[in-house]
Structure formats: structure tokens, C-alpha cells
Amino acid sequence: MAHTDHQTMRRVLRREIAGTIGLLTDEQDFRAMRRYRSFTFDDHATYLQQVETLLKIRASQGNHTSVTLFDPEEYAEFCADSGLDPDTPSSRTRFTAELAVTGPTMLYEGQPLADLVPALVDEAVRQATWEYATTLLARLGACASCGEDIGRAAFTRASGLLVRILDTARPGNRHLVCSVSGAPETLVSVLHADEDDGGATLLDDAEALEFTTLLALGIATRSPGGLVMRTTSPGTTDCIYGWRLRGDGLEPLTAGEVFDAYCTDVESGDLISPESGVDYCVPPDLGDLEQPPGGHQH
Numbered sequence: 001m002a003h004t005d006h007q008t009m010r011r012v013l014r015r016e017i018a019g020t021i022g023l024l025t026d027e028q029d030f031r032a033m034r035r036y037r038s039f040t041f042d043d044h045a046t047y048l049q050q051v052e053t054l055l056k057i058r059a060s061q062g063n064h065t066s067v068t069l070f071d072p073e074e075y076a077e078f079c080a081d082s083g084l085d086p087d088t089p090s091s092r093t094r095f096t097a098e099l100a101v102t103g104p105t106m107l108y109e110g111q112p113l114a115d116l117v118p119a120l121v122d123e124a125v126r127q128a129t130w131e132y133a134t135t136l137l138a139r140l141g142a143c144a145s146c147g148e149d150i151g152r153a154a155f156t157r158a159s160g161l162l163v164r165i166l167d168t169a170r171p172g173n174r175h176l177v178c179s180v181s182g183a184p185e186t187l188v189s190v191l192h193a194d195e196d197d198g199g200a201t202l203l204d205d206a207e208a209l210e211f212t213t214l215l216a217l218g219i220a221t222r223s224p225g226g227l228v229m230r231t232t233s234p235g236t237t238d239c240i241y242g243w244r245l246r247g248d249g250l251e252p253l254t255a256g257e258v259f260d261a262y263c264t265d266v267e268s269g270d271l272i273s274p275e276s277g278v279d280y281c282v283p284p285d286l287g288d289l290e291q292p293p294g295g296h297q298h
Contacts, residue, residue: 019063020105022070022096023051025117032072036087052113059110066105067116068096069124103127129187130210133180133217140220154220158212161250161286165229166193166201168284169241172233174201178211180218180225180245189214195233218245226253228261229283238275241283252283 024030030044041047058065070092078095079086099105104123106116137151166174174193179186191211194202218225225245232238242258243250253261259280263272 019058020066020068020096020100021051021055022092022099023067023117023120024070024072025121029070029072033070038087038089039092048113055108055113056110059108065108066100067108067120068099068103068105069120070096070099126189126207126210129189130213133187133210133213137213137217137220150220151216154216155212157248158216158219162191162208162212162215164286165227165284168286169229170231170233170236170239171195171199172231172236175230175232176211176227177229178215178218178225178227180214180221180223182221182223186225187214187217219248222247226261228258238278239281240278241281243283250286252286255280255282 024033024044024047027044030041030047033039034042041050055065055067075092075095076086078084078098079091082094084091084094104120104127106120106123108116137154140150140154142148143150143153165176172195174191174195176191176193177188178191179188189211191207192204196202215227217223223245226243227245227250228240228242230238230240240258240262242253242261244253245251259274262280263274
């Protein structure tokens with residue numbers, strides 16, 4: 001009887017253990033892991049099917065499982081730094097546990113793997129963009145003429161601009177995209193600012209931090225870039241506004257410039273048919289925030 005009770009308790013405890021699976025999302029990463037004898041899969045499609053089946057089984061048993069991206073190059077570096085043999089399942093488990101703390105993860109909630117993977121990749125890109133922008137801001141140091149921390153001042157300014165944009169926007173849900181051009185590629189951040197029934201703006205704190213950081217980087221480095229906002233509310237057409245990064249602030253785009261930006265394919269430069277039910281609008285006035293505070297030119 002006591003043995004049965006112990007088994008029951010262990011089953012209960014197993015349901016309270018949250019797990020993480022490191023996922024090889026693309027064929028190239030999968031092939032890189034096949035160099036290890038202890039990695040026994042030989043077909044990527046079959047591997048993904050088995051992962052999805054395992055996720056479903058764990059969910060049906062009441063277990064919570066997160067999924068993270070498993071990068072073979074990072075894994076090899078991790079093993080070298082930690083003195084681990086990369087050709088063992090225990091080393092892969094150690095690395096996955098590390099990813100669960102430091103890397104982007106997504107909770108499996110019964111969604112198809114085909115939907116979970118793109119969302120996980122997007123999350124990884126978001127985190128990498130924010131980390132890169134934060135690093136660049138920190139490296140800017142202090143202004144030679146006034147001693148002010150350039151990155152911190154730019155972040156404060158970007159925060160003020162974002163608040164002003166949201167305060168002056170049309171009521172409804174807002175979708176904002178900030179892009180900053182630079183080497184080696186253009187950085188992009190997205191912010192969703194929805195409105196609740198009481199008219200209050202709802203922001204995801206992490207998303208807002210990432211967005212503000214990228215806008216601050218564009219301001220601090222005076223890089224080419226811009227910000228676009230789309231407002232949506234019931235019973236009205238969507239409205240799209242745009243600004244370009246200019247000096248220490250944002251310069252409004254004309255309705256025609258917003259139309260051109262939205263109706264041109266970024267990759268090819270080809271024209272795209274305009275959406276129906278969409279107005280291309282002149283942005284609201286951002287007021288005194290258009291002027292650099294204190295006249296400093298970093």
C-alpha cells in the first residue's frame with residue numbers, strides 16, 4: 001500500500017515539473033547535430049513530428065512545456081566553455097536548461113508546431129534586436145561638450161516621443177513599427193498598443209522597452225529610419241501615419257509619403273496595390289518634443 005502511495009505521489013510531482021525542449025527548427029541546424037552519434041534522429045520531418053507528439057502527450061498529462069531554439073554553434077561553444085562532452089544527451093539537457101533561463105521561450109498550449117515555430121523565431125529576433133541596440137547605446141558614452149550620457153538621454157527622449165505619439169493618436173488599437181538603418185542590416189521593432197473598454201492604453205512592458213530602445217538608438221546615432229503607426233477602431237477606416245528620423249526627433253511624413261512607403265515593396269522596390277478601407281494620414285503634431293531639449297547636439 002505504501003509503495004502504491006509513493007508511486008501516486010511521484011506521478012503528482014511529475015505533473016508539477018515544468019520542462020523545456022530545445023528545438024532544431026531548420027534543416028541546416030538539424031544536419032549539424034547529426035555529427036553527434038548520440039543524436040539518433042536521421043530525418044528532420046520525422047524529428048519535428050516526434051517533438052509535436054511528445055508535446056501533445058505532456059500537455060494531455062497536465063505537464064507544462066516551454067519550447068526554445070537550439071543552436072548547434074552555441075551548443076558547441078557552451079560545451080567547450082563548460083568542459084562538457086557535446087556528444088551526450090546530458091550535455092544537451094544542460095544546455096537546454098541554460099536556454100530556458102537566458103533565451104527566448106514559448107509555452108506550448110496545444111498550438112500546431114507550424115504556428116509555434118514562427119512565433120518562437122520572431123521572439124528570438126526581438127530579443128536579439130533589443131540586446132544589440134542596448135549594447136550599441138551603452139557604447140556611445142558621454143557627450144564631449146556637456147558630459148551627458150548620450151544613450152540615456154536618447155532613451156529619455158524616445159520615451160517622451162512615444163508617449164506623445166500614443167496620447168495624440170486616434171482612439172482605438174495602435175500598431176507601431178520602428179525601423180533603423182545601419183550595418184549589418186536594418187533593425188525593426190514592433191509595438192502593439194491596444195485600448196481597453198475604458199479607453200486606457202495597454203502595453204506589453206517588454207515590447208515597449210524594446211521599441212523605445214531601438215527608437216533611442218536611431219536618435220542617438222542619427223541613423224536613417226522611421227516610425228509608422230496604424231490605428232484601428234470599430235466603424236471607421238484604418239488610419240496610417242508616418243515619421244522619419246531627423247536629427248534628435250521625428251519629422252512627420254506627408255500623406256503622400258506614407259502612401260508611397262506602404263505601397264512599395266521593401267525588397268524589390270515594386271509597387272503594391274493600396275489596401276481598401278485605409279486612409280493615409282498626416283501625423284498629429286508632437287508639439288515641443290520636436291525640438292531638442294536644451295539645444296544639445298550630440
